[in-house]
Amino acid sequence: MLTRINVGPIHPSTHGVLRLVVTLDGDTIVDVEPHVGFLHRGVEKLAENRMYMQSESYMEKIDYAAPMAYSDLYVAAVEEAMGIHPKERAKYVRLILLEFQRIASHLLWLGTFCNDLGQMFTMFMWTMKDRDLVLNLLQDVTGSRMFYVNMRLGGVSIDLPPNFEEHANKLLDYLEKRFKDYEAFLEKNPVFIERTKGVGVLKREDAIALGVTGPVLRASGVNFDVRRDYAYYAYEKLHFIPQVQTRGDSFARYKVRMQEMKESIKLIRDALKLMPEGDALGMPIKLISPPVKESEVIVRRELPRGEGMIFMVTDKQRPYRLAIRAPAFINLSALRYIAKGARYADLFSILGSLDLVMADVDR
Amino acid sequence: MLRPIIKTIKALGENRFTTTFPEEKERQPDNYRGLHRLDIETCISCGACERICPNKTITMVDANTSKGRRKLPQIDLERCLFCGLCEEVCPTHALTLTKNYEYTEFDRRRFTRRPEELR
Amino acid sequence: MLIDSFGRLVVEVIVIFILIVFFDYIFGWLERKSIAKAQFRHGPTYVGKFGILQNLADIVKLLAKENIIPKNADKLVFSTAPLLLLALFIFLIYLLPFSNSLGIAISVGLLAIFVLLSFAPLLIFLTGAASGNKFSLISAQRSVIMSLAYEVPLILSVAAVALYAGSFNIANIVNSQAKIPFIALMPIGFIVFFIAMLAELERPPFDLREADSELIAGWLVDVGAPYYAVALFVDYTRMFLGSLLISLLFLGGWLGPYLPSLIWLLIKAFVVAVVVVIIRATTVRMRLDRLMRFGWFWLLPLAVLNIILTFMLFVK
Numbered sequence A: 001m002l003t004r005i006n007v008g009p010i011h012p013s014t015h016g017v018l019r020l021v022v023t024l025d026g027d028t029i030v031d032v033e034p035h036v037g038f039l040h041r042g043v044e045k046l047a048e049n050r051m052y053m054q055s056e057s058y059m060e061k062i063d064y065a066a067p068m069a070y071s072d073l074y075v076a077a078v079e080e081a082m083g084i085h086p087k088e089r090a091k092y093v094r095l096i097l098l099e100f101q102r103i104a105s106h107l108l109w110l111g112t113f114c115n116d117l118g119q120m121f122t123m124f125m126w127t128m129k130d131r132d133l134v135l136n137l138l139q140d141v142t143g144s145r146m147f148y149v150n151m152r153l154g155g156v157s158i159d160l161p162p163n164f165e166e167h168a169n170k171l172l173d174y175l176e177k178r179f180k181d182y183e184a185f186l187e188k189n190p191v192f193i194e195r196t197k198g199v200g201v202l203k204r205e206d207a208i209a210l211g212v213t214g215p216v217l218r219a220s221g222v223n224f225d226v227r228r229d230y231a232y233y234a235y236e237k238l239h240f241i242p243q244v245q246t247r248g249d250s251f252a253r254y255k256v257r258m259q260e261m262k263e264s265i266k267l268i269r270d271a272l273k274l275m276p277e278g279d280a281l282g283m284p285i286k287l288i289s290p291p292v293k294e295s296e297v298i299v300r301r302e303l304p305r306g307e308g309m310i311f312m313v314t315d316k317q318r319p320y321r322l323a324i325r326a327p328a329f330i331n332l333s334a335l336r337y338i339a340k341g342a343r344y345a346d347l348f349s350i351l352g353s354l355d356l357v358m359a360d361v362d363r
Numbered sequence B: 001m002l003r004p005i006i007k008t009i010k011a012l013g014e015n016r017f018t019t020t021f022p023e024e025k026e027r028q029p030d031n032y033r034g035l036h037r038l039d040i041e042t043c044i045s046c047g048a049c050e051r052i053c054p055n056k057t058i059t060m061v062d063a064n065t066s067k068g069r070r071k072l073p074q075i076d077l078e079r080c081l082f083c084g085l086c087e088e089v090c091p092t093h094a095l096t097l098t099k100n101y102e103y104t105e106f107d108r109r110r111f112t113r114r115p116e117e118l119r
Numbered sequence C: 001m002l003i004d005s006f007g008r009l010v011v012e013v014i015v016i017f018i019l020i021v022f023f024d025y026i027f028g029w030l031e032r033k034s035i036a037k038a039q040f041r042h043g044p045t046y047v048g049k050f051g052i053l054q055n056l057a058d059i060v061k062l063l064a065k066e067n068i069i070p071k072n073a074d075k076l077v078f079s080t081a082p083l084l085l086l087a088l089f090i091f092l093i094y095l096l097p098f099s100n101s102l103g104i105a106i107s108v109g110l111l112a113i114f115v116l117l118s119f120a121p122l123l124i125f126l127t128g129a130a131s132g133n134k135f136s137l138i139s140a141q142r143s144v145i146m147s148l149a150y151e152v153p154l155i156l157s158v159a160a161v162a163l164y165a166g167s168f169n170i171a172n173i174v175n176s177q178a179k180i181p182f183i184a185l186m187p188i189g190f191i192v193f194f195i196a197m198l199a200e201l202e203r204p205p206f207d208l209r210e211a212d213s214e215l216i217a218g219w220l221v222d223v224g225a226p227y228y229a230v231a232l233f234v235d236y237t238r239m240f241l242g243s244l245l246i247s248l249l250f251l252g253g254w255l256g257p258y259l260p261s262l263i264w265l266l267i268k269a270f271v272v273a274v275v276v277v278i279i280r281a282t283t284v285r286m287r288l289d290r291l292m293r294f295g296w297f298w299l300l301p302l303a304v305l306n307i308i309l310t311f312m313l314f315v316k
Helices: A043-048 A052-060 A067-082 A088-117 A122-142 A164-187 A190-196 A204-210 A250-274 A327-333 A335-339 A344-353 A358-362 B002-011 B048-052 B085-089 C006-038 C054-063 C075-094 C109-117 C119-129 C134-165 C170-175 C187-200 C225-250 C261-282 C288-314
Strands: A002-007 A019-025 A028-035 A296-303 A306-314 A319-325 B036-038 B058-065 B068-076 B095-097
Touching (some): A002 C134, A028 A335, A028 A344, A043 A319, A067 A088, A067 A296, A088 A122, A088 A164, A088 A190, A088 A250, A122 A164, A122 B002, A190 A344, A250 A344, A306 A327, A327 A335, A335 A344, B002 C006, B002 C261, B048 B085, B085 B095, C006 C054, C006 C075, C006 C225, C075 C109, C075 C119, C109 C119, C109 C134, C109 C170, C119 C134, C134 C187, C134 C225, C134 C288, C170 C225, C187 C288, C225 C261
Antiparallel strands (some): A002 A019, A019 A028, A296 A306, A306 A319, B058 B068
């Protein structure tokens, strides 16, 4: 006998407003139908009526777990349209700040993932403390803990403060210790292993066919990462290695993100050593945008959730049309195929491991 | 199963991380983007802040100053994104963002701050 | 332990009731503060010094609210089942002896307690089913299915204790721990009993009933505010019952040097409660079918092994 349950828009475990209509046969899921759009704010349309650099603030609010990543994606698209290349030091500064942002985003994910599994907020509080320390560091640089608006054409709005390197290294040492603690806390917990191993397996061919990207794709054994394959900023000089797992279950997705956080620490350390002296400031905001050279641009970046892309058709002072490929939206569409045949309690393990931020899904 | 429990017990011995607001407050850096502050003497009424604002937060309204009756920016705090573009574009640095972030009112109409109130 | 006068009966009833309320209140406060400390935060601090009055404020607030009964609910069952549940647990605590001079100890005390304890899932199921709500029904079903897995190992591990002590009378069981507490004699039995008791108390990792990241609040979703206060009481009273049982049956009850017996019993109950709270802060919720597997394939064989060992080693 099939029952339909509405895991409604307001729910502690759907990260944001997501409505799932779940068809159950006893305790087994037959079908999951996501209803999205509760958080749609029309960001692409808003950008059509504003000058290029005015929309940076809107782009940040697409993903509130890692705002700088989207702001960087958009500003890179505008730079490509205007033929502006970021300064040498600015490439390293952007890379460092983006990798810190990736660590912060994955920490948030880890906390909410453990919440979904029933951890009762202990892991959540610990990871939030670490994320708070990262955000404090970013606040010292940019002035704000979230929604930094610090990307400018050709560089950043404000350079790293003089004592940044020592603070960053201290924080990275602390984070390395904490990551070891988290791994011991979770991987030595047999109940956690039971809840995540073998749950929500996504096979390699299905992952490629569904178009998922990011940690979800890498957990299914596909070695693809925009930071290596379409390298930008200084990633080629830093010997970046994508982290891949082959099992494709929730545990593999968790492991990929843990390894990515450790990889980010390594990248930041190397970038701090290799960073050249000089000027990293971009163009300040003026009332008239610089002239535009290209009419259509496509830019891709590796956001913490997956691969983000912007396709922009330009006009003189403002974008004529902006199309954003949001990774969380595509990852959510894979939920239907992953969750078929799983049990009801596994739904939240799978949903948590996909790392969705509803603002990213709905834009 | 024992390692996780030992980690929890160890965490019991560590210091608390949350600050008891409002008794304790966190410190902010100097470039914190809080509420606006307008220097009425320095403002040249160019209107650049009104034009650059993405969200139509700023409107130039008539106000009395020591140099006569001129147009000065009025800020609608309900629409402000605190992005800092208005501070960056102001040619005389008359409009700045301070470290103050507490603005609670009982009446919603108080959120439209006139230029004289931007202190 | 014969009640030899009516006045003494009344005094004991009142004293035990005060103990229950005291433990519930202090345990509630202790749980919130300890979990907060383990999570690097403060917990209640504002109401009363160290937040000691926070639970009182919560209960006053809950009792003052309007009780809403959903349209699809069965009025009679919905209104009475939670109260019956609270009454059941309070009655069960009265069946336990608190020391040589406080509380009654009937000759089949152990048996009576575990027979009556199995009424609890029934009453929870009735509340959940009478809510007229799919989520409550699912969580109520889960609660009943879970009790299927854990009743048997629970009773078997207790049977080993009764076998050694030679009686179902709890006072006799405590007194036969005078030389060495049972936790040292039958460690396997203690572990089985502790885990099965955690499942009976529906505490993490077995808190499927109130899986509040999946079913929001489970059987309590549609329960009105005054009944939510009753449910909180039920939770804490159940915790008191569980910790008392563990202390009486395995940790030596009220036996101990220097301090009065009652204080020893309360200290041991608090220690058990603190361990349960730490486990709550650490662990992840188990899935229902794995839980059943764990109960039948691990706990049951261990409990049987425990009985065999006890019989071979200690009983002539």
